[in-house]
Amino acid sequence: MPLDTQVSRFLDRLAVAAPRGAGELTVTERRAAIERLLALGGEPEPVARLEKRSIPGPAGTLRAWVYTPAGAPLGLLPGLVYFHGGGFVAGGLETHDGICRSIANASGCRLISVDYRLGPEARFPAALLDACAATRWTAEQAQRLGIDARRLGVCGDSAGATLAAVVAQTLAAEGGPSLALQCLVCPILDYSAETASRDAFGSGYLLDRETLQHDLRHYMGDGADPGDPRVSPLRAQRLEGLPPACIHTAECDPLRDEGAAYAQRLEQAGVRVSYRCHPGMVHLFYGLQAVIPYAQTAYRLIGADIRALLESRETP
Numbered sequence: 001m002p003l004d005t006q007v008s009r010f011l012d013r014l015a016v017a018a019p020r021g022a023g024e025l026t027v028t029e030r031r032a033a034i035e036r037l038l039a040l041g042g043e044p045e046p047v048a049r050l051e052k053r054s055i056p057g058p059a060g061t062l063r064a065w066v067y068t069p070a071g072a073p074l075g076l077l078p079g080l081v082y083f084h085g086g087g088f089v090a091g092g093l094e095t096h097d098g099i100c101r102s103i104a105n106a107s108g109c110r111l112i113s114v115d116y117r118l119g120p121e122a123r124f125p126a127a128l129l130d131a132c133a134a135t136r137w138t139a140e141q142a143q144r145l146g147i148d149a150r151r152l153g154v155c156g157d158s159a160g161a162t163l164a165a166v167v168a169q170t171l172a173a174e175g176g177p178s179l180a181l182q183c184l185v186c187p188i189l190d191y192s193a194e195t196a197s198r199d200a201f202g203s204g205y206l207l208d209r210e211t212l213q214h215d216l217r218h219y220m221g222d223g224a225d226p227g228d229p230r231v232s233p234l235r236a237q238r239l240e241g242l243p244p245a246c247i248h249t250a251e252c253d254p255l256r257d258e259g260a261a262y263a264q265r266l267e268q269a270g271v272r273v274s275y276r277c278h279p280g281m282v283h284l285f286y287g288l289q290a291v292i293p294y295a296q297t298a299y300r301l302i303g304a305d306i307r308a309l310l311e312s313r314e315t316p
Contacts, residue, residue: 003205003252004280010291011206011282023210027120027218031090038091041098042290045105048072055114055137058129059122063115065093066145067104077110078310079147080183081135081167085158085284087215088127089119099157099287102295103183106303109310110147111155112138116163119219127219128230131163132170139177151310153181153243157286158207158255159215161187165233165262172241179243181309185302186250186283187259189234191216191226195257202254207283209254234262239269246274246305248298250281274305 003011025033049068054061068077082103084096093115104111116130135154142149156164161184168182191212202209216226229236245266249259256277263275278285278298286302289295 002280003282004292004294006292006294007252007280007282007285010288011204014206015204023214025214027089030087030214034086034090035095037284038095038098038287040288040290044098045101046070047101047104055134057117058133059117059126062130062134063093064134065097065100065113067100067111067113068146069104069108069110072108072110076143076146076148078108078151078153078180079138079142079145080104080107080109080111080153080155080306081131081138082111082113083116083131083154083156083160083163084113085156085160085186086118087211088124088159088219089215091160096157096287098289102286102289102299103155103302106299107306108303109153109306110145112145120221124220124224125230127163128166128170131167135167135171135179136177149177151180152177153179153183153306153310155183155185156187157185158283159188161185162189162231162233165189166230168242169229169233169236169239172243181244181246181306182242183246183302183306184259184262185248185286186253186255187247187262188212188255189258189262190232192232193234193258195254195261197256198254200254201252201256201282205252205254205282207254212254234258234265239266239271242266242269242271244272244274244309246302246309247276248302248305249275249277250283250285251277251279252281253283255283272309274309276301276305
């Protein structure tokens with residue numbers, strides 16, 4: 001299927017407005033660019049409640065925003081620990097507020113968005129340590145947070161989905177806490193990948209090879225191994241015993257093929273998987289609702305997939 005017409009028009013405007021490649025940007029400029037992009041998400045959806053908290057992390061407190069979905073019933077809700085995208089160097093609670101609201105409402109989950117540490121100020125594996133600590137804390141405090149611990153999962157987009165996948169692998173390897181699902185939206189799963197989608201969409205489709213290399217360099221430093229499974233979870237040797245997965249990719253995203261490959265590997269390992277590829281879409285389309293209305297459809301599908309995976313875990 002060809003590139004969606006609205007997406008194509010947006011990319012044309014973006015190319016004129018921001019002609020510099022990511023390799024020429026400082027980290028400060030990269031962060032500002034993410035803020036400008038996600039400002040195109042439009043008016044964020046209302047939720048029943050937004051609570052701003054501080055939670056313990058391995059190197060000090062972490063900020064976290066807890067979203068209660070609109071129309072939520074009384075009592076315990078399923079929960080999602082959410083990690084924002086931004087290549088491990090950009091993004092935060094504020095930039096991804098609209099995305100979190102939409103996922104919380106669509107899924108019916110109480111969602112905890114975690115402000116993990118970013119590079120280059122805090123290099124690899126700082127973000128992963130924060131993500132694991134936040135997930136363990138949420139599992140321990142589930143009752144106080146109004147979450148059914150039996151229906152707790154992890155979720156993220158782009159590099160945040162990398163974190164969600166690695167957290168799921170790490171907790172499974174360490175014996176818990178047990179997770180009900182992992183939801184990965186346009187995930188980066190192999191920083192050393194050479195795929196058909198990276199060849200076809202590696203330049204001119206919002207996310208490009210240059211941006212991936214720029215971000216990884218600032219997060220991991222020089223000489224780091226991009227094939228390390230803690231940053232490229234598709235490279236993990238064993239995937240048995242992982243929680244059910246909901247994976248969403250975009251057709252015109254260089255990351256598409258690694259998302260599909262991870263879904264296939266998980267299925268081969270006996271893991272329940274729901275996989276969707278959104279036609280005509282590019283990376284980050286879900287955060288650009290004001291210019292790409294299809295994002296609303298995608299959220300409904302993401303929510304439906306999360307709900308379906310959680311059905312078997314409902315408290316009697």
